[in-house]
Amino acid sequence: MKHHLILLVVSKLLIPFLLLFAFYVQMHGDFGPGGGFQAGAIAAAAIVLYTLIFGRRAAEKAVPPRIVEAGIPLGVLVFAGVGVANLLMGGNYLEYNAFNPAHPVEGQHLGIILVEAGVFITVFCTLVTIFNTFARRGR
Amino acid sequence: MTLAVIGVRNLFGLVVLSGAYSFIMATLLIAMDAVDVGMTEAAVGAGVSTVLLLSALHLARTEEAPGKVFQPVAAILALVTGAALIYGTWGLPLYGDPDGPIHHHVAPYYIEQTPEEMGMPNIVTAVLSSYRGYDTLGETTVIFTAGLGVMMLLRGRRRDGGKPKKGGQRRDDDKKDEA
Amino acid sequence: MEDLGFLGVIGHINQWITVFLIMAGLYIIVARSNMIKKLVGLSIFQTSVYLLYISPGKIIDGTAPILSPEWDTYSNPLPHVLILTAIVVGVATLALGLSLVVRINEAYGSIEEDEIYKDDAD
Numbered sequence: 001m002k003h004h005l006i007l008l009v010v011s012k013l014l015i016p017f018l019l020l021f022a023f024y025v026q027m028h029g030d031f032g033p034g035g036g037f038q039a040g041a042i043a044a045a046a047i048v049l050y051t052l053i054f055g056r057r058a059a060e061k062a063v064p065p066r067i068v069e070a071g072i073p074l075g076v077l078v079f080a081g082v083g084v085a086n087l088l089m090g091g092n093y094l095e096y097n098a099f100n101p102a103h104p105v106e107g108q109h110l111g112i113i114l115v116e117a118g119v120f121i122t123v124f125c126t127l128v129t130i131f132n133t134f135a136r137r138g139r
Numbered sequence: 140m141t142l143a144v145i146g147v148r149n150l151f152g153l154v155v156l157s158g159a160y161s162f163i164m165a166t167l168l169i170a171m172d173a174v175d176v177g178m179t180e181a182a183v184g185a186g187v188s189t190v191l192l193l194s195a196l197h198l199a200r201t202e203e204a205p206g207k208v209f210q211p212v213a214a215i216l217a218l219v220t221g222a223a224l225i226y227g228t229w230g231l232p233l234y235g236d237p238d239g240p241i242h243h244h245v246a247p248y249y250i251e252q253t254p255e256e257m258g259m260p261n262i263v264t265a266v267l268s269s270y271r272g273y274d275t276l277g278e279t280t281v282i283f284t285a286g287l288g289v290m291m292l293l294r295g296r297r298r299d300g301g302k303p304k305k306g307g308q309r310r311d312d313d314k315k316d317e318a
Numbered sequence: 319m320e321d322l323g324f325l326g327v328i329g330h331i332n333q334w335i336t337v338f339l340i341m342a343g344l345y346i347i348v349a350r351s352n353m354i355k356k357l358v359g360l361s362i363f364q365t366s367v368y369l370l371y372i373s374p375g376k377i378i379d380g381t382a383p384i385l386s387p388e389w390d391t392y393s394n395p396l397p398h399v400l401i402l403t404a405i406v407v408g409v410a411t412l413a414l415g416l417s418l419v420v421r422i423n424e425a426y427g428s429i430e431e432d433e434i435y436k437d438d439a440d
Contacts, residue, residue: 025178030259032384033174035267037406041182048190072286076279083276094272105258112259112268115275122279123406126286127187130413133293134194137420141342141362150354157358164365172393173372174382176401180368183409188361191409195416196354199423213349221341228333231374242377246394253385260385262395263402271399278403285410292417 011053018046026120030109036116040123047128056135065132068125075122082114154192161185175263332373339366351431353419357412364408371397371404 026039051059083094091098096111140160147153161184169177249266257265267275343366346359375394383395419429426434 029264030261032261033178033263033382034261035175035264037402038175038178038182041179041187045182045186045190048187069290072283076276076283079276079279083272094276096269104256108257108269109259112257112264115268115272116264119275119279122282126282129286130289131190131194133289134191134198134417134420137198137293141339144358144362145342145346145350150352153355153358157361160362161365164368167369168372171372171376172380172382173375173398173401174384176368176372176398176405179402179405180365183405184361184365187409188412191413191416192354192358195420198420199354199429210345210349213345216348217341217345220344221337224337224340225334228330228337231330231333242394246396249395250383250385250392262383262385262392263398266395266399267402274399274403278406281407282410285413288414289417292414292421 007053011049015046015050018049019043022046026116029116030112036119037123040120041127043120043124044127044131047124048131051131051135056132063128065129068128068132071121071125072129073122075118075120075125078118078121079115082111082118086111150196154189154196157192158185158189161188175261332369336366336370336373339363339369353422353429353431354416357415357419360415361408361412364404368401368404371401 022039022043025034025042026036029035029039047059047063050062082096086095086098087093089098090101094111096108097104099107099110101107140156140163144153144156144160147156161180165177165181165185168180249270250262253259253262253265257269259265339362343359343363346362347356350356350359375397377391377393380391380393381389383392383398385392422434423429426437428434
């Protein structure tokens with residue numbers, strides 16, 4: 001198993017950095033390149049690496065498949081829910097100014113943060129689920 | 140690189156080459172000042188795409204059959220399309236030209252209005268989430284549909300490959316209980 | 319077709335690279351009968367279309383479209399937005415196509431198009 005040792009050690013060093021970087025990219029989408037999609041793809045790559053190195057059992061204990069599968073529509077729901085909330089607060093659908101009519105810039109910030117979070121959840125859960133479905137098929 | 144992709148026979152080498160191609164494409168995109176797009180292409184094209192191709196290859200487990208090396212009809216079709224497209228590119232503006240028509244209609248509005256209306260430096264995120272938020276909603280739905288489709292197609296237990304079974308065949312263990 | 323001279327030829331080279339990639343992708347999709355190779359050809363085709371959209375957006379002496387006090391010329395952000403969506407849709411297409419290939423392989427035992435046609439013919 002010696003040739004697996006290097007992979008184990010390197011991935012144990014890399015996976016926390018990958019997840020942290022994905023979180024950074026998500027949060028800094030306003031100030032630099034980034035946003036929901038990139039962060040979701042990087043986080044999914046971290047989980048896929050974990051599954052490849054440590055096996056499916058350990059990965060399923062760490063990231064339960066039921067929760068991940070439930071997360072796919074959750075992100076779409078968050079996105080659409082932001083729009084509905086804007087409707088209820090008096091603006092048009094997905095008009096973030098309605099969150100805070102006195103300070104529209106604050107409303108835009110809040111809307112964009114929520115929307116990017118929804119996109120991140122959906123992209124991450126979908127990519128992890130697709131990989132798990134492919135991996136599970138080969139039994 | 141692309142010519143190597145056309146010629147290579149071993150499918151594993153094909154997947155590695157396609158990953159390298161995605162990396163080169165991401166670098167090219169960053170050289171064209173498209174930093175968001177380059178990051179997405181690197182993460183998605185070179186990371187996720189390669190893993191998906193590899194897992195499908197593991198499930199399919201074949202190599203490309205030898206045989207046709209050169210198809211004249213397809214090559215003529217590709218050449219004719221390419222010639223028509225090159226003829227069409229003569230009228231396009233030169234590379235990096237700031238007077239091209241695409242820089243005059245909506246883009247200056249977005250660039251100027253973003254600091255006042257959004258207060259964030261990243262124009263691409265502002266346009267993606269707020270000015271063109273509907274497209275992003277549609278795209279999230281597309282990803283959701285893709286995840287749904289893959290789950291529906293590949294859920295049941297694997298049938299080991301063999302000759303097709305003619306006629307309608309009921310598959311009765313579509314719900315897989317994974318503890 | 320006007321006479322552009324040497325500068326015209328060099329100025330269009332990004333579009334010619336794109337056209338070459340389009341031709342290559344199209345050739346792979348039509349000419350090869352292995353399904354996974356076809357999907358890779360499709361992804362080459364899609365990548366060339368990204369180049370087709372983004373290369374006119376670049377302005378020489380401009381910078382990435384992130385506002386900053388020391389630059390005053392930015393590349394056009396609008397194609398970037400469209401292509402971000404297109405990249406993610408492309409990976410969704412690839413995932414669905416690959417799952418179809420896996421199912422076809424399980425039903426027919428091979429992923430070469432010719433063998434599948436022969437199987438269906440009898």
